[in-house]
Amino acid sequence: MATSDEQAEMEYADFEARVKRTVYIDHLSPLVTSQVIKAALSQCANVANVEFIVNYTIPYDIPSAALVELEDDSQAKAAVNLMHDFPFIIGGMPRPVRAMHAKPEMFRDRPSQPGLKMEIRWIKEGDPEYDGMDKLKRLAKRQDAENMALVKNQLEEEKELAMQQQGLLDESYRKYDMLEDIVRNGKIDNLARHYDINLTHD
Numbered sequence: 001m002a003t004s005d006e007q008a009e010m011e012y013a014d015f016e017a018r019v020k021r022t023v024y025i026d027h028l029s030p031l032v033t034s035q036v037i038k039a040a041l042s043q044c045a046n047v048a049n050v051e052f053i054v055n056y057t058i059p060y061d062i063p064s065a066a067l068v069e070l071e072d073d074s075q076a077k078a079a080v081n082l083m084h085d086f087p088f089i090i091g092g093m094p095r096p097v098r099a100m101h102a103k104p105e106m107f108r109d110r111p112s113q114p115g116l117k118m119e120i121r122w123i124k125e126g127d128p129e130y131d132g133m134d135k136l137k138r139l140a141k142r143q144d145a146e147n148m149a150l151v152k153n154q155l156e157e158e159k160e161l162a163m164q165q166q167g168l169l170d171e172s173y174r175k176y177d178m179l180e181d182i183v184r185n186g187k188i189d190n191l192a193r194h195y196d197i198n199l200t201h202d
Contacts (some may be wrong), residue, residue, distance in 0.1 A: 007176055008114045016105070020073040021048075022102035024066035025090075028056075032090055037068060044176045045075035053106075058151055059097055067102055076101060117118050 023147070034050035041047055049069040070076050082088065083099035090097050104110055123129050155172070181190050 004115065005120075008111070011111050012114055017073075018069060019102050019104050019107070021071065021076050022067050022069045023076050023099055024065065024067055024102045024106055025083070025099050027097045028052075028064050028066060028090060030064055032064075032066075036090060037066065040088070041070075042070070043080055044078045045070045047170050059147060067106060 018181055028037075034047075034052075037050050038047040038068065051067045051069075053065040053067065068079075070079060080099045082102060083097060086106070087096040088099075121125055123133055
């Protein structure tokens with residue numbers, strides 16, 4: 001029977017294997033479901049599990065992210081390569097999704113690493129470490145403000161991209177309607193005569 005240390009090592013080994021076969025994807029529409037992701041990746045991988053990562057710390061409905069576990073690490077590599085090599089849009093977002101190999105710190109349920117010891121204690125003013133922790137606290141607040149500014153900028157970029165793509169889509173529909181009108185009303189024969197094109201088949 002395995003000891004507690006041996007059991008912990010086996011559990012962490014299983015976790016590391018799961019990390020290797022998992023892909024992190026962001027720039028996902030908040031409306032995307034696990035079924036949508038499974039269908040989108042079906043051309044290169046079989047999805048075993050999808051865990052969405054939603055940022056609840058900001059008051060914006062920004063694109064979310066997901067950890068997508070595949071059958072094996074070769075499929076994970078294929079999925080990342082696919083989304084790097086081609087614009088890969090899932091759920092109608094104006095910007096293609098981004099993909100990368102998952103990292104252990106991305107998992108909420110990651111087990112403790114065997115042999116790693118942690119010490120937790122309160123630090124109060126006057127302790128030797130207090131000044132350093134206070135600086136870290138102020139740095140975290142500044143990073144939070146910078147993150148909010150980046151999120152606002154991202155939302156503006158997404159809005160502009162959506163408008164540009166909608167304009168291109170409207171123009172494509174206009175051209176399609178024009179061609180359909182030409183064919184439906186027999187105007188194609190007039191165009192053929194104008195450009196001296198023979199439409200008859202031998």
